[in-house]
Amino acid sequence: MKTIHKLTVLSALLSLSSCGDMLELTPPSSIVAENFWKTAGDAEAGLMNAYNSMQNSMTQNFIIVPLVLADDARANSGGNFTRHESFVATPVHGNVLDHWRDVYAAVHGANDVLANVPNINDPALQKDRVLGEAYFIRSWAFFQLTRLWGKIPLPLQPSKSATQDFQLKRSEVAEVYAQIIKDLQEAEKLLPAAHPGNNRARPAKGSARAWLAKVYLQRNAQGDYALALAECEKVMADAQYRLVPGANFASIFAVGSQNTTETIFEASFRPNRSTEGHDLDNETVPFSGAGFRMRPETKIINAFQASTGDLRAAVSLGTHNNNRYIRKYEAAPPTTNIRGNQTTNIVYLRLADIILLRAECLNELGRTAEAIPFLNQIRTRAGLQPTTATSQAQVKQAIEDERFLELAFEPHRWYDLVRWNKAVGTVANLTEANRARILWPIPSRELDLNPNLDQNPSY
Structure with a gap:
C-alpha cells in the first residue's frame, strides 16, 4: 500500500491559516492564474505543493530501492524490491x-514557483528564500531522475497545456547535469545560511553546496574532483555543521532527535498522526506487524564484525528473534506493533x-597526505584506530570501505558504486551482460503518451 508522505513541519512553520493541511493546498496549476500568485501566502502555498511532491518520492524509491540495488541490503520477499534487486524490473x-x-x-511544482513568484509584489514575501528553495527542489528532482534514467525530458517552464509535457524529447545527460549545477548555484546564492530554529528540513546554503559536491562527483567529468572539493571545503568551513560525538552517533537517526549539528538536510514528519508518517520502519524491522521486506546483506554484517570496536555497528544493525535487521530506521522497541507511520526524521545529507x-x-587529485586526516576523523569518531593506508591506491580503498560502514543503509552506496564504475563486479545480480540495466526503464505509460521518448537499452 502506497504511504502518503507530507513535509508537515514546513507547513507548521509557515503558519498559513488560510491553507490548512498541506495536502489540502490547491495546486497552483489547478487555480485560475488571475486568482493566484498574488501574495506571500500564495508563494508559500505553491512552494509547499512542490515540497509535498518531493516528499512523496523520498522513501521507498529514494532510499529502499537503492539499498537492494547495492550490496548492503537485500530483499526479503517478492514484489518490487526483488525485481530491482534482480535487475528484472x-x-x-x-x-x-x-x-x-x-x-x-x-x-512542475518548482517550475510554477520559479515562473510566478518573481512577479509577486508583497512586502511580506521572502522572495529570495522561496526561489532558492524552489531551485533546490528542482535540482534534487533532476538529479534523482538522471541517476536512475540517464537521459530525461527537461521541462523548465510551467505546463501551459495538458499535452505540452508529452512532446519533450530526452535531453542528453551532460545537458541535464549542466542544468542541475546551474539550479544549485542559483539556490546557493538565494538561500539563507540557516533557517529559524536551526531547522534542517529546509535547505540552506550548506545544503546546496553539499548537494553540488555530490552532483559533481556523480557526473565525474574532467575537473569535477576539484569542483567538488571546493564545495566540500565550503560546507566544512560553516561552523553550524559539526560531527556529533561517537557516543551520540545514534542521535542522528533516533526518534525525537532532529536537526543535529551533523545534519545538512533532512525531512521531518509530524508526530502522532497515523496517516502522516513514513514506512521505513515497516520495511526494515522484523517486529510484530512489520513487513520486514528487506534485511542487511551478509557482506555488511561481516564488515561490521571485522571492524572491532566500531561504535556504528549497534546503531546500524540489530537482532530480534535471530533475525539481523537494519536498525537506522527503527522507530519503536521490538514489543511495539509497527504500523508504518514513523515520524523519525530521514537524514539525506x-x-x-x-x-x-x-x-x-x-x-x-594526488594529495593523499592531506586526505588521510579527514578519513581518520571519521574513523576516530567511530572508535577506530587511524588507517594504516599510505599509498594513493590504499587510501582510495580505505575511503570506499569507510563510506560502506559510515553510510550503511543510507541511500548513497549504489550511486557510489556506479560512479566508481564498480557496480558490475560488486553487486551479485549485475554482470557485463545486463550492465545496461543500471538505468531504469522508461515507464510504458510515458512512452505511450509521448511519441518523442525512446526506451533505454535492454528493455
Whole structure:
C-alpha cells in the first residue's frame, strides 16, 4: 500500500491559516492564474505543493530501492524490491511509473514557483528564500531522475497545456547535469545560511553546496574532483555543521532527535498522526506487524564484525528473534506493533558524507597526505584506530570501505558504486551482460503518451 508522505513541519512553520493541511493546498496549476500568485501566502502555498511532491518520492524509491540495488541490503520477499534487486524490473512495473510521476511532480511544482513568484509584489514575501528553495527542489528532482534514467525530458517552464509535457524529447545527460549545477548555484546564492530554529528540513546554503559536491562527483567529468572539493571545503568551513560525538552517533537517526549539528538536510514528519508518517520502519524491522521486506546483506554484517570496536555497528544493525535487521530506521522497541507511520526524521545529507567526499577528492587529485586526516576523523569518531593506508591506491580503498560502514543503509552506496564504475563486479545480480540495466526503464505509460521518448537499452 502506497504511504502518503507530507513535509508537515514546513507547513507548521509557515503558519498559513488560510491553507490548512498541506495536502489540502490547491495546486497552483489547478487555480485560475488571475486568482493566484498574488501574495506571500500564495508563494508559500505553491512552494509547499512542490515540497509535498518531493516528499512523496523520498522513501521507498529514494532510499529502499537503492539499498537492494547495492550490496548492503537485500530483499526479503517478492514484489518490487526483488525485481530491482534482480535487475528484472520492466516498463510496466508500478513503482517505476510512480517514481517517475512523483519526481516530475516536484519539478512542475518548482517550475510554477520559479515562473510566478518573481512577479509577486508583497512586502511580506521572502522572495529570495522561496526561489532558492524552489531551485533546490528542482535540482534534487533532476538529479534523482538522471541517476536512475540517464537521459530525461527537461521541462523548465510551467505546463501551459495538458499535452505540452508529452512532446519533450530526452535531453542528453551532460545537458541535464549542466542544468542541475546551474539550479544549485542559483539556490546557493538565494538561500539563507540557516533557517529559524536551526531547522534542517529546509535547505540552506550548506545544503546546496553539499548537494553540488555530490552532483559533481556523480557526473565525474574532467575537473569535477576539484569542483567538488571546493564545495566540500565550503560546507566544512560553516561552523553550524559539526560531527556529533561517537557516543551520540545514534542521535542522528533516533526518534525525537532532529536537526543535529551533523545534519545538512533532512525531512521531518509530524508526530502522532497515523496517516502522516513514513514506512521505513515497516520495511526494515522484523517486529510484530512489520513487513520486514528487506534485511542487511551478509557482506555488511561481516564488515561490521571485522571492524572491532566500531561504535556504528549497534546503531546500524540489530537482532530480534535471530533475525539481523537494519536498525537506522527503527522507530519503536521490538514489543511495539509497527504500523508504518514513523515520524523519525530521514537524514539525506550529513557532514560525515561530505568529510569522506573531501578525502576522496584530495586523494584523487594526488594529495593523499592531506586526505588521510579527514578519513581518520571519521574513523576516530567511530572508535577506530587511524588507517594504516599510505599509498594513493590504499587510501582510495580505505575511503570506499569507510563510506560502506559510515553510510550503511543510507541511500548513497549504489550511486557510489556506479560512479566508481564498480557496480558490475560488486553487486551479485549485475554482470557485463545486463550492465545496461543500471538505468531504469522508461515507464510504458510515458512512452505511450509521448511519441518523442525512446526506451533505454535492454528493455
